[in-house]
Amino acid sequence: MTTIIGVDAMSGDHGPSVTVPASLSALAKHPTLQLALVGDSEQLNHELKNASSALRQRLRIEHAAQVVEMHEKPSVALRAKRESSMRKAIDLVKEGQVHACISAGNTGALMAMARFVLKTLPGIDRPAICATMPGLGRPTHVLDLGANVDSSSAELFRFAVMGAVLAEAVDHRENPTVALLNIGEEEIKGNDCVKQTAVLLEQSSLNYVGFVEGNDIFRGVVDVIVCDGFVGNVALKASEGVARMLADIAREEFKRSLLSRLGALFAMPALRALRKRADPRSYNGASLLGLRGIVIKSHGSADRMSFAHAIDVAIIEVENRVPDRINNRLEELLAHLDSP
Amino acid sequence: MTTIIGVDAMSGDHGPSVTVPASLSALAKHPTLQLALVGDSEQLNHELKNASSALRQRLRIEHAAQVVEMHEKPSVALRAKRESSMRKAIDLVKEGQVHACISAGNTGALMAMARFVLKTLPGIDRPAICATMPGLGRPTHVLDLGANVDSSSAELFRFAVMGAVLAEAVDHRENPTVALLNIGEEEIKGNDCVKQTAVLLEQSSLNYVGFVEGNDIFRGVVDVIVCDGFVGNVALKASEGVARMLADIAREEFKRSLLSRLGALFAMPALRALRKRADPRSYNGASLLGLRGIVIKSHGSADRMSFAHAIDVAIIEVENRVPDRINNRLEELLAHLDSP
Numbered sequence: 001m002t003t004i005i006g007v008d009a010m011s012g013d014h015g016p017s018v019t020v021p022a023s024l025s026a027l028a029k030h031p032t033l034q035l036a037l038v039g040d041s042e043q044l045n046h047e048l049k050n051a052s053s054a055l056r057q058r059l060r061i062e063h064a065a066q067v068v069e070m071h072e073k074p075s076v077a078l079r080a081k082r083e084s085s086m087r088k089a090i091d092l093v094k095e096g097q098v099h100a101c102i103s104a105g106n107t108g109a110l111m112a113m114a115r116f117v118l119k120t121l122p123g124i125d126r127p128a129i130c131a132t133m134p135g136l137g138r139p140t141h142v143l144d145l146g147a148n149v150d151s152s153s154a155e156l157f158r159f160a161v162m163g164a165v166l167a168e169a170v171d172h173r174e175n176p177t178v179a180l181l182n183i184g185e186e187e188i189k190g191n192d193c194v195k196q197t198a199v200l201l202e203q204s205s206l207n208y209v210g211f212v213e214g215n216d217i218f219r220g221v222v223d224v225i226v227c228d229g230f231v232g233n234v235a236l237k238a239s240e241g242v243a244r245m246l247a248d249i250a251r252e253e254f255k256r257s258l259l260s261r262l263g264a265l266f267a268m269p270a271l272r273a274l275r276k277r278a279d280p281r282s283y284n285g286a287s288l289l290g291l292r293g294i295v296i297k298s299h300g301s302a303d304r305m306s307f308a309h310a311i312d313v314a315i316i317e318v319e320n321r322v323p324d325r326i327n328n329r330l331e332e333l334l335a336h337l338d339s340p
Numbered sequence: 341m342t343t344i345i346g347v348d349a350m351s352g353d354h355g356p357s358v359t360v361p362a363s364l365s366a367l368a369k370h371p372t373l374q375l376a377l378v379g380d381s382e383q384l385n386h387e388l389k390n391a392s393s394a395l396r397q398r399l400r401i402e403h404a405a406q407v408v409e410m411h412e413k414p415s416v417a418l419r420a421k422r423e424s425s426m427r428k429a430i431d432l433v434k435e436g437q438v439h440a441c442i443s444a445g446n447t448g449a450l451m452a453m454a455r456f457v458l459k460t461l462p463g464i465d466r467p468a469i470c471a472t473m474p475g476l477g478r479p480t481h482v483l484d485l486g487a488n489v490d491s492s493s494a495e496l497f498r499f500a501v502m503g504a505v506l507a508e509a510v511d512h513r514e515n516p517t518v519a520l521l522n523i524g525e526e527e528i529k530g531n532d533c534v535k536q537t538a539v540l541l542e543q544s545s546l547n548y549v550g551f552v553e554g555n556d557i558f559r560g561v562v563d564v565i566v567c568d569g570f571v572g573n574v575a576l577k578a579s580e581g582v583a584r585m586l587a588d589i590a591r592e593e594f595k596r597s598l599l600s601r602l603g604a605l606f607a608m609p610a611l612r613a614l615r616k617r618a619d620p621r622s623y624n625g626a627s628l629l630g631l632r633g634i635v636i637k638s639h640g641s642a643d644r645m646s647f648a649h650a651i652d653v654a655i656i657e658v659e660n661r662v663p664d665r666i667n668n669r670l671e672e673l674l675a676h677l678d679s680p
């Protein structure tokens with residue numbers, strides 16, 4: 001089967017200078033892939049001028065006159081940017097012209113447009129953002145990472161269902177393990193909402209394994225970790241912050257003296273390997289789950305390799321029919337939840 | 341003035357084998373410091389057998405027959421462990437025999453006992469846990485880190501006051517900057533409670549500078565960051581988790597081949613400097629703020645250097661009369677808050 005992905009080619013900090021080369025890489029990697037690049041046709045043609053004709057054949061351009069800005073208010077973008085590359089990429093999904101779309105643009109606008117155009121699945125009010133975390137063990141899918149705040153236990157339960165389906169569909173895990181993010185202070189042991197969600201999960205057919213703490217996010221010990229979007233977003237950004245701080249300090253220390261510069265030279269292969277394994281670029285591509293369609297969010301600062309990885313994520317979700325599977329599983333589990 | 345600190349010498353993963361040498365280090369560093377080591381007198385005397393008599397003079401032992409276990413329920417510890425080293429260390433603060441106490445034990449039990457014995461300051465229902473974060477810039481005090489969940493905006497406002505007083509008293513910052521931890525997704529921009537707290541802070545005389553995100557915790561751009569304890573705890577633990585993951589990967593990569601081992605050898609001075617600067621041991625010692633007394637919580641896994649650092653934190657808070665200053669500031673700001 002041919003997979004066709006719509007690319008919001010104007011999106012991200014670098015726009016077509018990243019999205020176009022990344023798209024060509026993806027086409028080279030996946031021989032049956034087709035792409036629809038959405039954006040300013042003149043700019044896109046310019047970026048494509050040196051592309052091999054073999055790859056060029058599997059790529060078409062959809063002109064879009066507008067661009068959603070990174071800090072534009074989602075409500076404004078929704079109203080005023082109907083001709084934007086982001087909106088048109090989502091429209092292509094709705095019209096069945098592509099199987100999925102991907103954007104490195106404004107997350108709030110992407111969420112708002114995707115929800116407006118594609119609608120959510122029955123039982124879902126708002127999509128959740130789910131990303132895969134690096135770790136020493138298996139990949140861990142964490143959701144929600146910022147699309148929902150003040151989530152109820154019913155919402156957290158739905159995140160668990162969607163995360164479990166994603167782990168099954170994408171990692172081919174049978175009966176994936178699901179955990180709730182909590183805190184371990186003995187006097188408190190979590191907030192009320194988390195405790196209520198634990199009860200719902202225990203009663204469900206999901207493979208719920210209990211509470212985990214913040215440090216478990218990167219241990220690769222569980223397939224799915226569920227949390228409120230506020231908590232998930234702060235945890236994700238704090239983790240990025242600490243990694244950046246360590247990298248900055250390392251850079252300073254390796255530059256401190258001639259001897260340390262020499263040390264850096266000798267340590268380079270190991271440092272490069274470390275960088276590669278811990279590189280957030282290798283994990284780029286968050287899923288907006290709960291929509292009637294596949295929408296992938298790339299990090300705004302994504303480079304070519306990183307954006308290409310997000311296209312890979314879109315392809316895998318298409319091949320494994322993630323929204324259908326979520327829909328089926330939600331129907332089954334929510335029926336059970338509502339029955340006495 | 342002589343400062344006297346009570347040490348829960350049985351606490352932490354390593355008990356007296358860490359707390360006693362750390363106490364001796366602290367005595368050597370601070371020539372007028374006195375310590376009261378609370379715990380099993382036989383064990384403590386054994387650990388002290390090689391101590392210099394000059395240091396030994398400034399240290400007394402208070403026998404305690406019980407120990408609070410790391411995973412004991414706080415309510416159980418509160419009821420059944422009145423003869424524990426933790427409880428007796430707190431009792432010494434209450435009785436005015438020491439100026440502050442420090443424990444590396446069960447956080448929940450420490451909180452419960454401290455609150456029961458010392459009581460909270462007027463206007464404070466529960467103490468908050470505040471720690472200093474490493475960063476490239478100034479030290480940032482973050483609270484709450486897990487003592488309170490589902491905090492109201494009134495509680496978050498109190499955290500802000502206490503954090504600001506700590507930054508003033510301990511870092512000698514004039515008019516320290518205070519920020520609220522939030523998420524940046526445009527469609528949402530935080531939960532209701534954070535938004536309400538922002539209004540309270542804007543109307544106060546605190547130097548409120550607005551929202552920061554998770555990655556700003558380690559940037560050292562602000563003196564105080566305020567958040568709900570659930571969020572703070574997850575952020576802290578996630579950060580520890582990512583740092584540990586990076587260290588584990590680095591260790592693996594440097595051991596991979598003879599060449600990479602050689603690289604590690606050459607890079608050692610820089611790696612050691614990195615480790616030292618990013619070492620959580622240099623930041624050990626969280627404050628339980630809002631009590632009528634000074635209680636410092638050390639990390640359970642603290643080693644000698646790390647536990648000694650937590651003693652330093654206690655000394656600084658004593659010298660700067662942190663609870664008195666918090667009390668004064670709360671009185672002033674809460675009066676303003678309640679007035680029309």
